[in-house]
Amino acid sequence: MDTATQSGMQQSAVRLSDCIQLMQADLVHANPTPENLGHPVSDVLMYDPLDTWSSVDDRIILAVGCTYGSPDFDQLLHRAANSNAAAVIVKAHGARMEQLRSAAVRHTLSVLVAPDDADWTQLVALARASVMGAAADSVSGVRLGDLYAFANAAASITNGAASIVDPLGRILGYSTLPGQPIDELRRITTLTLQETIQPAFDQDFKAVYAAPGAVLVPALDDGMARLALAVRAGGELLGSIWIIDPGEEKRATALDALDRMAPLAGLHMLHARSASDFGERRNADLIRTLMDDTPHASFAAAQLGLDTANGLAVAAFSIVRPETGSLESVREIHRLLHLVTTVCNVQFGSGHSALIGSVVYALLPGNGPSPRALHARIIQEIEAYSHTISSFPVIATVGGIAATIGELPRSRSEAMRTLHHLLNLQARQGKSPGNNKVPGVALFEDFQVPLDLLRIGEFIEDNGLAGADEISRIQARDAEQQTEYLETLRAYLAFNGNISTMAAQLHVHNNTVRYRVARLAEDFNLDLADPQKRLWLWLRVTTMELAAK
Template sequence: MNTAEQGMGEGGLQGSVVRLSDCIQLMQADLVHANPTPENLAHPVSDVLMYDPLDEWTSVDDRIILAVGLTCGSPDFDQLLHRASNSNAAAVVVKAHGAPMDRLRSAAVLHSLAVLVAPDSVDWTRLVALARASVVGAAVDSVSGVRLGDLYAFANAAASITNGAASIVDPLGRILGYSTLPGQPVDELRRVTTLSLQETTPPAFDTDFKTVYASAGAVLIPSRGEEMDRIALGVRAGGELLGTIWILDPGADKRESALEALDKMAPLAGLHMLHARSASDFGERRNGDLIRTLMDDTAHASFAAAQLGLDAANGLAVAAFSIVRSETGSLEAVREIQRLLHLVTTVCNLQFNTSHSALIDSVVYALLPCEGSTPRAAHRRLVQEIGAYSHTISSHPLIAAVGGIAPRVEDLPGSRSEALQTLQYLLHRQSAVADARAGQSPATGLFEDYRVPLNLLKIGAFIDDNGLAGLDDIVKIQAHDAEQQTDYLDTLRAYLASNGSISTMAARLHVHNNTVRYRVSRLAKDFDIDLDDPQKRLWLWLRLTTMDLAPQAKPTTQR
């Protein structure tokens, strides 16, 4: 009892009929047509079905059938082609799974049926959503000429049609695209959200978003305070909420026509958002892989740079960003690091008119060009600006660091290492307390700003790794202080920091001068330390300084 099952709702698409060639073009899903002919390309399409050989066969007239789980040559697949051809189906979509294209073409020709071959890696759920959105989108004649998935161009088209600045928002509150037409009025909320690429309040907790989600069509959202009114539309594909479109109210005289136009754009908006999501997922993974190759694999760095279109003629520098918070596994933590990636991408585009950024191992990286006579000043401005806007994406403090300039792409691992060293140092300073507190200022800087403490940390690591500390004076003083509840280590630290000045030490320790003299004399006598020996003082200073700089426990960055 074989049947064709509708995968995305009942009743078809309310009479919307387009040609198979239109659907294939709009889907852009790397489908290979096994037997294209003028007749089957012109076949009308009204719906998309998912096939289950165990269910009862129903009408498939003018439908695209997705043969989920079937392979060419199997009895179920052959039976599907036979029934689909006799029932006037528009096409059958199948995965090759190793079957030669000639074999698929022969089966299609035998049954006089269009057979579309999908990549083995394609997700069927995503494909059926794209297919159904394409069927609806092909029947919409508004907003033509915009490349599928280009939400910025689509937002400009929507803004032009509705006479109001447009923004496209996903269900997490991320701004996926916004209009840039000159002369259209905007308010402060629009300025803030387009800069941070994030809504100020998550849609799940925003009553305006809930109103839009509950509405079947475009709806007017009255303003709050000094903000402008908005009209908005929830965008869906096959019942899945893809996001919302927001238009700043063009005024009472144009409002009704704007609402009507926004309703008409809904099907095509869904198609664009589906394509943008697919492109974004692929683009982020590809960027991450290529940037990781640049920073980890010098043998293939040139290839990765060419794939990214990097101009490394003047050198490049690696910038690293993270958010300091005590717990990192929550949904909000994940959202914040994604918002950080979008903020970094946006500001890099504004500063350098290009952006190569990616989220790798809980850290957001950006490759910064080194153009002009003062590239480091431009790098400093970039991290400072991102720090200034970091409060729009998280209440937790931001840390940002830029490694040194890499003259060649093969030198980028060194710049990344310097950026991470600086980031870890800033993280240690920012996490001096057990848990990072909300409201702390961002910590940003260049590698050379912290070259001295970073080099001292390397000396400290060398001392530890080679067992040079052993049972030296510092270890003995620490043990004595812990056992006898004394403060000789603080006395020694103050002595070295003040170059032996008794009055400076007294002020630092908040005790009398005579108390300081007594403590210093006991320190020298009890531990047999000659404080007049410059080499001894140098060693004690190195030990204390590297101990104070080093984190006592490895801090946690956001994951």
């Protein structure tokens, strides 16, 4: 670290208690006293016993690899105390708190104990950001990690609508102050929670990342100019803040305010990242429990705070990609999760959604006089905006309303069966472009008849009911002799034996149809006048056709 930077930190030194509060990293102070809590902090140091000892005055030292009772541990505390260090952060690794407290008191040094599973890289980033952030009080009072509240504070200070963006182009938070002008780009990105162009390919983002502080980004086309700032912590790029330009008279003040809030912005983004990762995992686990673990579903519903008075329906969303293992496919499915969450939040005031495997699930309340019409409108809206997150189509389906928590697995099954059916129809449409366009969204009841027939077909196959019946023998004859008896039988069943209609469908003469039907009856011993036989043949032909890939 250069001298100028050190000097700047010392001039804005903060108290140890401020840093502990801002880090919010589950640290336990082994020996808190008014004196050591008030110790000034200027920087953070990662300790390595093999390194040459340097000045640690007013620094927080992270004791990586040092355990209580080891020579390195005792040497570190002794040297840190003699060099006026602000504190030492250690991990207990089996040591009792009384032992650590005794060592801290003996050396008259603040010892902070981190959880054994804490990530040292995350701790050092939080510690460094807290040192810088504690000196920036322009947005104090905002709960750490609440990026929407932070964006509102930034918008209020700079007089321009604010958005906070991560390096992948995801919108992590945006301001909602009334009266501040926005443009179409801002409107789209806050709805989809995603930039229209990835930062890696956007020249404006590259310019902002390369700048040492806040900069003016000129307007393009009919849009509005922006003030923007890259946000970093410990040298890591966390994202950027974008402010709608408040105008020439207020611009200089706004740019200065952005620069001053940069350290605290980094601290907020670090906390938000940790909270977001934990929140997404927790949501996924709880929603998976709702749909897969009926005995514990009520507990999961209570943890999620679900309102089940009017029932719930499971919605399923998937991106139709030829491959799903690439980095871009992972990014796109997370963008879809954010899009689904945003639309549900806007519609219901809360959103319960999760990414499980490669499918995004959402729980839709059954409120209102026409809940199914509302469900259809929501998935149509999500599909309509899906082009902003992926160039590939999105399939969206909703299972039936579950009146109780115990019925949610059935709703999920219906949503997934509908989704797979639409995927199959789209794949078949691709092979036969002349067919009618297959919808990308559907409620379960839109396809309930074919879906129920598919289950009947599965039952027939799973229980060996087909065996070597007439259909199997007809298929074998057609394959062996290149005949078209199965197609003839399908037409016969579809048109109730009407010879003229069958001939038109098969593009052959009426006499040819009569000949084929006669041969069918004779060669395969089919009594087509028997209604039960016709029903069985129709079920076999229809379920086979529906299941065809």
